[in-house]
Amino acid sequence: MPQSVSESLQKAGSADARSSLRNGYVLEFEKPIAEVEQKVSEMKQIARSGGLDSFSDDIRRMERKATKLKEEIYRKLTRWQKVQMARHPQRPYTLDYIPRICSGWTELHGDRCFADDKAIVGGLASIDDVPLMIIGHQKGRGTKDNLYRNFGMPNPEGYRKALRLMMLAAKFNRPVVTFIDTPGAYPGLGAEERGQAEAIAHNLFEMARLPVPIVTIVIGEGGSGGALAISVADRIFMLEHAIYSVISPEGCASILYRDAAEAERAAEALKLTAPDLVNLKIVDGIIEEPLGGAHRDVDAMAALIKEKILSTLKELQQLSPEELVRARQEKYANIGFWLE
Amino acid sequence: MDWFRKTREGLTAKAKKETPDGLWVKCESCGEIIFRRELEKQFLVCPKCRFHFAMPGSQYISLLIDEESWEEIDTNIQAKDPLSFRDTQKYSDRILKAIKKTGQKEAITTGTGELDSNPVVLGVMNFRFFGGSVGSVVGEKLARAIDRAIAERRAVIIISSSGGMRMQEGMVSLMQMAKGSVKFSQLAAAKLPYISVLTNPTTGGTTASFSMQGDVILAEPRALIGFAGPRVIKQTIGQDLPEGFQRSEFLLEHGFLDEIVERKDMKAKLAQVLAFFSGNESS
Numbered sequence: 001m002p003q004s005v006s007e008s009l010q011k012a013g014s015a016d017a018r019s020s021l022r023n024g025y026v027l028e029f030e031k032p033i034a035e036v037e038q039k040v041s042e043m044k045q046i047a048r049s050g051g052l053d054s055f056s057d058d059i060r061r062m063e064r065k066a067t068k069l070k071e072e073i074y075r076k077l078t079r080w081q082k083v084q085m086a087r088h089p090q091r092p093y094t095l096d097y098i099p100r101i102c103s104g105w106t107e108l109h110g111d112r113c114f115a116d117d118k119a120i121v122g123g124l125a126s127i128d129d130v131p132l133m134i135i136g137h138q139k140g141r142g143t144k145d146n147l148y149r150n151f152g153m154p155n156p157e158g159y160r161k162a163l164r165l166m167m168l169a170a171k172f173n174r175p176v177v178t179f180i181d182t183p184g185a186y187p188g189l190g191a192e193e194r195g196q197a198e199a200i201a202h203n204l205f206e207m208a209r210l211p212v213p214i215v216t217i218v219i220g221e222g223g224s225g226g227a228l229a230i231s232v233a234d235r236i237f238m239l240e241h242a243i244y245s246v247i248s249p250e251g252c253a254s255i256l257y258r259d260a261a262e263a264e265r266a267a268e269a270l271k272l273t274a275p276d277l278v279n280l281k282i283v284d285g286i287i288e289e290p291l292g293g294a295h296r297d298v299d300a301m302a303a304l305i306k307e308k309i310l311s312t313l314k315e316l317q318q319l320s321p322e323e324l325v326r327a328r329q330e331k332y333a334n335i336g337f338w339l340e
Numbered sequence: 341m342d343w344f345r346k347t348r349e350g351l352t353a354k355a356k357k358e359t360p361d362g363l364w365v366k367c368e369s370c371g372e373i374i375f376r377r378e379l380e381k382q383f384l385v386c387p388k389c390r391f392h393f394a395m396p397g398s399q400y401i402s403l404l405i406d407e408e409s410w411e412e413i414d415t416n417i418q419a420k421d422p423l424s425f426r427d428t429q430k431y432s433d434r435i436l437k438a439i440k441k442t443g444q445k446e447a448i449t450t451g452t453g454e455l456d457s458n459p460v461v462l463g464v465m466n467f468r469f470f471g472g473s474v475g476s477v478v479g480e481k482l483a484r485a486i487d488r489a490i491a492e493r494r495a496v497i498i499i500s501s502s503g504g505m506r507m508q509e510g511m512v513s514l515m516q517m518a519k520g521s522v523k524f525s526q527l528a529a530a531k532l533p534y535i536s537v538l539t540n541p542t543t544g545g546t547t548a549s550f551s552m553q554g555d556v557i558l559a560e561p562r563a564l565i566g567f568a569g570p571r572v573i574k575q576t577i578g579q580d581l582p583e584g585f586q587r588s589e590f591l592l593e594h595g596f597l598d599e600i601v602e603r604k605d606m607k608a609k610l611a612q613v614l615a616f617f618s619g620n621e622s623s
Contacts, residue, residue, distance in 0.1 A: 185548075185567065185568075186576075187567070187568030187572045187573050187576050188568075188573065188576055188577060189573060189577055189581070189582075189585075191567070191568075192566050192567060192568065192573065192585070192586060193594055194594070195552075195594065195595070195596050196548070196566075196567040196568070197547035197548040197551075197552050197565075197566065197567035197596075198552045198596050200548040200549070200567070201521070201547070201548050201549050201550070201551070201552035201553050202552070202553075204517055204518055204521035204548075204549055204553075205521045205524065205525055205528075205553050207518075207521075208518065208521045208522040208524075208525040209525045209529070224505075224514060224545070225505075225514070225517065225544075225545050225548045225549075225567070228514055228517055228518060229548075232518045232521065244511060245510070245511065245514075246505050246507050246509075246510050246511055246513055246514040246545075247505075247507045252507055255507070256427035256428070256507075257427060257428070269423065269425055269426065269427065270423070270507070270510050270511075271423050271510050271511070272510065272511065276511075277511055280422065280510075280511060280512060282511050282512070282515055328522075329522045329525075329526065332515065332518045332519045332521075332522045333483055333519060333522055333523065335476075335479075335512065335515040335516070335518075335519055336476035336477075336479050336480050336512060336515075336516065336519065337420040337422040337476050337509075337512060338417050338418060338419060338420050338476050338477050338480055339417070339418045339419070339420050340416055340417050340418070
């Protein structure tokens, strides 16, 4: 049945193009998948040259095996594996999602005091005719781009730019959507000189009372105060393999175990995954990722994020500004565990 | 008989003392040998180099609050272990140890009192308790202190000394930064003043939240104040830090403090600032 062979080849071909495993970065726990996918691709090559009918069944069987393997592996990632997924070099960043989610994107630059921080991007956009302000951390892809973006680690001017945009949104009654993806606020000389702590503190204070809806999506790494500074929100959602932590597992390990290599243990102890944080009632929900992670199907991931933003804004926009702020403040005032 | 093996005895670190006792005390900064009673008379400040020794919370309270007007609040809140966190020891065990060591239940003491007849809510952080780290209990005590201030129309003064958020409570502790910010924005909405006093050291999420949110921000001389710790920055940039970096004087110079105030002048200064705001108390 030559038709079925060509059909399966076609299907496999498009899957090939999407698969980043073969031509990209393979994490340790992804190796079994990479092996099966490698085999599938070899079989296809043989099929292509020899055109053996019986191969199409074999190929399909192998592909099913690959899918099953992916399901097994990705649905049961350990916390440390999720840390690696969240930092995956091919993981989509804020500027990968923005064109897929919204239209009319106009990036706004600068904090009007010192500089334009490339580690935080922000601007005007609309999602299905809902105008809003989008702000997010931005990591770089590759060394050069990463240096330009400072590895997604903002300086104070990044937070001040973010605040300026949030105040602008509030002035014109537009909701704010933030994307979180940073290893943390930059711990540098200049950052301290220009008041990293003050910049973050100021953002927290204003976000606590900003009279417009704020929705946060943690798309990759939520690195402590540097993430919190743009994520005091009415609703916080995390992508399935994203993390959000008070300290990096490496930092925690070097303090508590005096050895950064103990990061795996620290990641387990810190409870930094999406399900952990839903359990702790810090995060409101999880957005499931395409099988194998957001980077394997950015369009599908973007569509899910967009849907979540729209439904959440619809819900939040029924509240008056006073009700909105009161509910946000109550939510945060209730976070904590103690004995008395 | 063990010639080659060192006996361990002389090597074990003695428990650090909050206030050095003994008749004479060596200054941590300039090495001056100070007569202990003289040091106490000077509010634990070195008479030679003006180094401010760490001051126990109870002493800071008596330094600031008018006699017999102090009433401690929320004395019975104690840390829980939301993550069942364990490193080399269980977090819950570490808490019990800290309580035993300091005789205090948490890293902040809060209460009401009068400062030169001005009604205030005062919170004093204690660095000896878990490095003054902020977890659920500090967050909740702050929140209640602010509620109290709003209900009784009092000004709020927080004396910070803290290494940041308490990582043993994970994200719950990070969220205390947001919780504190929410409460201080409520205090601002009630048009009540908040004076933040930074002492050595104040770093991490504490600086990056309530410590930097004061209407007026004061600091003791030469206190270490920053977001990232000096070691982390040194690692990042791979070179030594400039002299005086992240000290009070550096922050004042860069525009992040209103004034540096010596401990002996702190009460008078706070009274002055409070007097300026006090006309607005009935809103």
